Amino acid sequence: MASKKFSISCAGMVVYVAYKTVFKGASLGTLGLLWFLLLTVPWLSRALFRVLVYNNFLSPYRHLPQPSDRPHWFFGHFHHLHNEQLPGNSQLRWLEENPESPFVRYYGIFRRERLAPRSHAALQTILQTASYSFVKPDLTRKTLALIVGDGLINAEADSHRRQRKLLMPAFSFGHIKSLTPVFVEKSFALSKHIAGILDNDAVVSDEKVSSPGEKIIDLDPLVHATTLDIIFKAGFGTEFNALQNEDDKLVQAYRNVFTMRKITNWWRFEMAMEVFFGPGVIPTKRNKTVKASKRIIEKFATDLIREKQQKQKIATTFGKTSSTTDKDILNILIAEGKGALTDHEIRNNLMTFLAAGHETTSSATAIALYLLSKHPEVQSKLRAEIREHIPEYASYRSGDNNDPLASLTYEKIESMKYLNNFCRESLRLIPPVPVTSRQAAEDTMVDGVLVKKGTLIFIVIAAINQLKSLWGEDADKFNPDRWNNMSAEALSPYSFLTFIQGPRSCIGRRFSEIEFKCLLIALIGRFEFGERNPGEELALRSMVTTKFANGLSLKVKYAE
Numbered sequence: 001m002a003s004k005k006f007s008i009s010c011a012g013m014v015v016y017v018a019y020k021t022v023f024k025g026a027s028l029g030t031l032g033l034l035w036f037l038l039l040t041v042p043w044l045s046r047a048l049f050r051v052l053v054y055n056n057f058l059s060p061y062r063h064l065p066q067p068s069d070r071p072h073w074f075f076g077h078f079h080h081l082h083n084e085q086l087p088g089n090s091q092l093r094w095l096e097e098n099p100e101s102p103f104v105r106y107y108g109i110f111r112r113e114r115l116a117p118r119s120h121a122a123l124q125t126i127l128q129t130a131s132y133s134f135v136k137p138d139l140t141r142k143t144l145a146l147i148v149g150d151g152l153i154n155a156e157a158d159s160h161r162r163q164r165k166l167l168m169p170a171f172s173f174g175h176i177k178s179l180t181p182v183f184v185e186k187s188f189a190l191s192k193h194i195a196g197i198l199d200n201d202a203v204v205s206d207e208k209v210s211s212p213g214e215k216i217i218d219l220d221p222l223v224h225a226t227t228l229d230i231i232f233k234a235g236f237g238t239e240f241n242a243l244q245n246e247d248d249k250l251v252q253a254y255r256n257v258f259t260m261r262k263i264t265n266w267w268r269f270e271m272a273m274e275v276f277f278g279p280g281v282i283p284t285k286r287n288k289t290v291k292a293s294k295r296i297i298e299k300f301a302t303d304l305i306r307e308k309q310q311k312q313k314i315a316t317t318f319g320k321t322s323s324t325t326d327k328d329i330l331n332i333l334i335a336e337g338k339g340a341l342t343d344h345e346i347r348n349n350l351m352t353f354l355a356a357g358h359e360t361t362s363s364a365t366a367i368a369l370y371l372l373s374k375h376p377e378v379q380s381k382l383r384a385e386i387r388e389h390i391p392e393y394a395s396y397r398s399g400d401n402n403d404p405l406a407s408l409t410y411e412k413i414e415s416m417k418y419l420n421n422f423c424r425e426s427l428r429l430i431p432p433v434p435v436t437s438r439q440a441a442e443d444t445m446v447d448g449v450l451v452k453k454g455t456l457i458f459i460v461i462a463a464i465n466q467l468k469s470l471w472g473e474d475a476d477k478f479n480p481d482r483w484n485n486m487s488a489e490a491l492s493p494y495s496f497l498t499f500i501q502g503p504r505s506c507i508g509r510r511f512s513e514i515e516f517k518c519l520l521i522a523l524i525g526r527f528e529f530g531e532r533n534p535g536e537e538l539a540l541r542s543m544v545t546t547k548f549a550n551g552l553s554l555k556v557k558y559a560e
């Protein structure tokens, strides 16, 4: 970036000198064009050099297989990646075309090479054995910093090891288990909310498609608000009530940040400019919205930290501590002592956990409901299992004061085998984070290929999760029962990459798994979800996480 800033300033100086000498009296438009040409011509020449010479004759990866889809001269394979029904579909096709190769080579914007690993050996080296030799690329790090803060997810090497070690107690098995009542309480609040909509005669949805007792409800914002409430209470020991307050500024800020825009040529051009200038630099409408949202999130994080520090001070003064809240993420972040985090790290990690802690599980739950609406037989089987374990929940209505889920324990949840299979299958087939990227920080040998420093690697989680060589001929089918009878290939930790593997795997995996199950128990145990238009494929897009492009409107009614 420093060199980019340097080029921009140099181009500015050249234009200034030209204005004072050769172009005396030239209009601002002419000078702007001159500045733009000075900046872009070298880049375009480099792109041209890559297309005509480097990629074909000089690249150390020129012998690796490439996709059968032809790359665009400027955008490379970028336009394939954003024209698909499911994120990762194109890369899946490319990996399937080349079953023997550890990598497939394809191109991004400006025809920059990218390697997508396919073999378990390659994935193991990148994610596990040499994981610290593969860092987050500059563009990914800056995009993440804009959206989820510059915390653990962006840290590298020793800084990452230190922060991860410090935060681990908040994600220990015992602590996550102790959070079950919070997951249950908030999941029940969501079911109460939906029951309230169904019981309210004044709330009428699309009459044309509704049958009596059934309503069309966009579940996406409701699930999103609930997972936000969960991370607040379970992660930071604070009530937020986003479900009751959907118009809250923070709720809207996250919605604005994570919503994927329509894919147009203008969007593609903006993306190319982001690669050139860096994310968030050009004052586009989208960047202005993201920055305004980030300011709201930052202010919120600062206030929350201050409030918590004050509470902690009072508790220490009166000698009070609580074993559960001691381990909550925020308490650990602000704890003083050896290895303590700096103020910058505290605020950025709070933002990281706020975003990563709710957006992913929200996406997982919305996807699961969508799959269930398409597979009513799976939905019935799941409901039968839930009701077998919690019979009193079957007759729950919104006016009931008793909480029929109050008896739900961690052990009971974990004893639901079909639920477990269903969750894994849903997370496999449409992973909430479809792709992640790395850049080689040093030359490293990976499954027989010398990966040179600077090489961009794209780990396409959504594609690996669906490879036929690992998951069988029906890899693209939704089948929760597959988890009862797994092949040796599918059992490898490098076949199911939804939370990736290794030192940088998802620290919140256990947190989200139990949260996800509680949400499904509360929803499927009581309601039936059907497709709004039978057979309709809803468009999914990915902006870090996988989201429904136009919400998730499903038919909802009380289940018999």
Ligand code: HEM
Pocket (backbone or CB within 6 Å): 152, 153, 154, 164, 235, 352, 353, 356, 357, 358, 360, 361, 364, 431, 432, 433, 436, 437, 497, 498, 499, 500, 503, 504, 505, 506, 507, 508, 509, 511, 512
């Ligand atoms: C279904 C839910 C979730 C999915 C699919 C998911 C997926 C992932 C993936 C793929 C990564 C690796 C990113 C990379 O290095 O490129 C990751 C990292 C991370 N996740 Fe999750 N996540 C989920 C839930 C959560 C929750 C609930 C939390 C927090 C409470 C969380 C916090 C984090 C953090 C902090 C990292 C960075 C870890 C590190 O670099 O050491 N995630 N997650």
